Amino acid sequence: MEGCNKEMLMIQKWLNQHNELYTSATRHPFTLSIRDGSVDLSAFKRWLGQDYIFVRAFVPFVASLLLKAWKESDDDSDIEVILGGMAALNDEVSWFKREASKWSVSLSSTVPQKTNLEYCRFLESLMSPEVDYTVAVTAFWAIEAVYQESYAHCLSDGSKTPEELKETCQRWGNDGFGQYCHTLQNIANRRLEKSPEDIISKAEATVMRVLEYEVEFWNMSRGET
Secondary structure, three states: OHHHHHHHHHHHHHHHHOHHHHHHHHOOHHHHHHHOOOOOHHHHHHHHHHHHHHHHHHHHHHHHHHHHHHHHOOOOHHHHHHHHHHHHHHHHHHHHHHHHHHOOOOOOOOOOOHHHHHHHHHHHHHOOOOOOHHHHHHHHHHHHHHHHHHHHHOOOOOOOOOHHHHHHHHHHHOHHHHHHHHHHHHHHHHHHHOOOHHHHHHHHHHHHHHHHHHHHHHHHHOOOO
């Protein structure tokens, strides 16, 4: 446990060192506008269509992570955790379809924007067998954690989130998903504790790139280029 705590401090150190970027990703004007009730619904619809495309690219990434865990993990429970995430993605894809129908967003005619394409290509690069499991699972945690923190904030005390958007916020902001992200963080911490410096550096750089892409994705949703 002592080693785990040390590594949790290391991840916290990364986030402290890059606090401005981390805050930009988890307290972005897009999600803050949901929280304060001023969100432009055209921006929300844009996010909905683009994130559906992203989730469909996210599925093979998580599948590749499952394979890496099977080959490289030192703990069999990792596979069960990642498999649980895979199962949740099936429900998530269905949710996007229902939500798009509710908001009259045509998913079949939604064209991926440049930022989305670049983020999906980044995901694909992490699927390479040359990418270490530790790096990939740390990226997985970061991707999930940004949504969890962002949308949980939309549900916290003082929020004025519109009633019709609360289901979206609950999807990623609920306590169960928060616990899942904590479990992923524990896996990443455990792996980092046992990793050489070059893998730790790669994992840190990958987390920073994830945060940058998340900010760019939120910007894209607001209609910024």
